[in-house]
């Protein structure tokens with residue numbers, strides 16, 4: 101399927117599949133390959149696009165398995181992953197904030213999967229890490245799909261960071277977004293996206 105077909109698909113809305121999030125295992129490597137070797141997905145990542153199964157396995161062993169919070173996005177319970185969502189706490193003493201990142205295999209774009217996964221991941225980390233006050237994300241200014249996902253999941257635009265990140269050898273302007281209303285003023289309780 102070409103990119104043009106995806107543009108047309110956006111016009112006709114599809115139902116959002118049920119998704120689950122679970123830790124990766126190395127046996128997910130074949131599914132992981134579907135997006136980790138695809139430059140359409142990886143071009144917004146600072147990691148190079150993998151070219152072989154061995155590179156995918158190394159990436160999984162070195163980065164995914166030891167990651168503090170990285171989950172496989174599955175579209176049926178316990179099923180095969182179609183993408184990943186991760187939350188990285190800030191280093192040092194700033195554990196009150198963390199950043200979210202995500203990617204979906206190209207064949208599954210446009211079904212609302214990333215939006216559902218970001219909402220679930222945000223709810224989960226606020227539950228699991230009571231010290232977390234702020235969840236943010238950065239998206240390249242041209243990455244409209246990612247910005248739309250974050251907007252639909254309840255994040256707010258915060259700033260454009262000029263020449264902030266080097267992606268594929270070029271410094272890029274990045275949009276910084278933060279999750280809003282961490283404290284619900286009426287209930288004085290933590291706001292949970294998707295609840």
Ligand SMILES: CC(C)(COP(=O)(O)OP(=O)(O)OC[C@H]1O[C@@H](n2cnc3c(N)ncnc32)[C@H](O)[C@@H]1OP(=O)(O)O)[C@@H](O)C(=O)NCCC(=O)NCCS
Pocket residue numbers: 110140141142144201202203204205208209210211212213214215216237238239240243244245246248249
């Ligand atoms: C960004 C990404 C995760 C979105 O995944 P997805 O499951 O298709 O996302 P959703 O279906 O939940 O929502 C996508 C939204 O972006 C919109 N969108 C997609 N491509 C778009 C484009 N080129 N221009 C404008 N809007 C676009 C969709 O229409 C949809 O919005 P809508 O529901 O209002 O119609 C996926 O495209 C991807 O993996 N991209 C590469 C990796 C990446 O960019 N990761 C984020 C790094 S910050």
